[in-house]
Amino acid sequence: xxxxxxxxxxxxxxxxxxxxxxxTLHQQGSGEFDPLFVISKLGAKxxxxxxxGLLERLEPRETAxxxxxxxxxxxxxxGLHYFSVGDYAPESMRELTVQLSSRIDDGETIMLIMTAxxxxxxxEEGAVYTSLRPEEAAVxxxxxxxxxxxxxxxxxxxxxxxxxxxxxxxxxxxSFIGAGIQENMIEGLLLANEHYGEIDLExxxxxxxxxxxxxxxxxxxxxxxTPPSQSSLDIGEEQDVDSSNGSEEVDLKGVMLDxxxxxxxxxxxxxxxxxxxxxxxxxxxxxxxxxxxxxSEDGTIHxxxxxxxxxxx
Numbered sequence: 001x002x003x004x005x006x007x008x009x010x011x012x013x014x015x016x017x018x019x020x021x022x023x024t025l026h027q028q029g030s031g032e033f034d035p036l037f038v039i040s041k042l043g044a045k046x047x048x049x050x051x052x053g054l055l056e057r058l059e060p061r062e063t064a065x066x067x068x069x070x071x072x073x074x075x076x077x078x079g080l081h082y083f084s085v086g087d088y089a090p091e092s093m094r095e096l097t098v099q100l101s102s103r104i105d106d107g108e109t110i111m112l113i114m115t116a117x118x119x120x121x122x123x124e125e126g127a128v129y130t131s132l133r134p135e136e137a138a139v140x141x142x143x144x145x146x147x148x149x150x151x152x153x154x155x156x157x158x159x160x161x162x163x164x165x166x167x168x169x170x171x172x173x174x175s176f177i178g179a180g181i182q183e184n185m186i187e188g189l190l191l192a193n194e195h196y197g198e199i200d201l202e203x204x205x206x207x208x209x210x211x212x213x214x215x216x217x218x219x220x221x222x223x224x225x226t227p228p229s230q231s232s233l234d235i236g237e238e239q240d241v242d243s244s245n246g247s248e249e250v251d252l253k254g255v256m257l258d259x260x261x262x263x264x265x266x267x268x269x270x271x272x273x274x275x276x277x278x279x280x281x282x283x284x285x286x287x288x289x290x291x292x293x294x295x296s297e298d299g300t301i302h303x304x305x306x307x308x309x310x311x312x313x
Contacts, residue, residue: 010035010047012115014151018078018207019159020049024128025195026120038118038130041199042159043166043189049132051081052113052140052148054279058101070097074112075279077149077214078207083116083132093134100139113140113148149215153208160201162189167198206263210277213262252283252291253300260301260311268308 023046025039035047053076060068069086085097103110114137121129140148162181166189169175176186259277263269271292278288292309295301301309 012048012050013044013046014050014148014155015040015044015046016078016152016156016207016211017051017053017074017076017081019044019156019204020046020051020081020118020130021079023120023130025191027191036118036120038120039188039191039195040159041192041196042156042163042204043185043192044159045184045188045191046118048115048135049118050113050115050148051132052076052145052152053081053111055100055104055110055112056080056279058097058104060101070101072097074114075276076152077210077277079276081132082130083114083134085134089134090136093136096137111140111142111145112137113144114138146215146217149211153211153215156204156208159185160204163192163199163201166193210263252278252287253295255283256288256291256295257300257311260309264310268304268310271307271309274309 019040019042020038023038023040026036027039027045028034028036038046040046051074053074056073056075058070058072060070063069063086067087069084071082071084074081074083085093087094089097100110100112114132114134116132116134119131119133121131123129162185165179166176166181169179171190171193173186173190176189177183181189255278256274259274260269263273263277274292275285275288279285292301296303296309299312302312304310
């Protein structure tokens with residue numbers, strides 16, 4: 001009897017939370033070892049993914065059978081990745097999760113990078129949720145985080161370009177090949193076009209701008225992460241270690257004002273976008289919210305409409 005065929009290991013995509021979290025389409029074969037794919041609006045066909053950001057939450061939850069599942073949130077400049085670590089995870093990942101939970105409880109700010117499997121869930125009402133099942137992870141330095149941000153932004157920019165090119169072509173493989181679209185993007189683009197139809201690309205362009213602002217240190221950060229707790233990670237590169245320790249003293253009011261100035265496209269900047277960007281730079285969301293209140297009270301900023309902020313001229 002022939003042994004069951006195992007699918008080859010899928011390549012990992014560097015991807016921002018805004019693109020992955022927007023996905024509502026998945027694909028999986030009928031075979032026992034056929035991989036699950038989540039197809040993004042930009043046509044990425046994702047089985048494995050490399051994500052990085054601020055570890056914002058990590059909490060244990062007891063299941064009905066007495067097992068423990070750790071549920072976490074990882075924030076990058078564009079939004080949140082949700083992940084869970086259970087008994088199915090590698091032992092090294094489970095051990096690291098317990099360590100990280102203790103460090104978060106102690107108030108430590110942690111920047112994390114992880115390689116994970118893409119997950120997909122649809123509830124009875126039809127709502128679709130994406131999440132991650134980590135394979136391995138490591139605490140990283142600011143310089144490593146900046147490198148990941150550049151890769152993630154560059155990948156999204158390339159996919160936007162391919163999506164725009166594909167929109168003007170006949171929706172078939174031959175047409176895409178003739179236009180020079182990479183083979184690994186063709187099926188995903190065709191599936192995405194059929195499922196999502198016309199999409200808004202401006203939100204993704206804004207994600208890229210915000211990501212590169214942080215990568216290029218145009219915005220100060222409150223975070224100087226601690227050195228990696230693992231020696232290597234399956235991302236094809238070594239992790240470097242910053243020599244500096246502790247948190248940098250920064251003017252949070254200056255950070256919030258600079259964010260409003262950069263992100264305001266005429267109508268102001270909404271509350272959640274400001275807090276998300278502040279959190280991506282390592283600032284506590286409660287502190288950022290209090291800072292907005294202070295700036296509003298002293299007249300430095302105002303709300304042209306509820307929940308939207310502009311700098312007072």
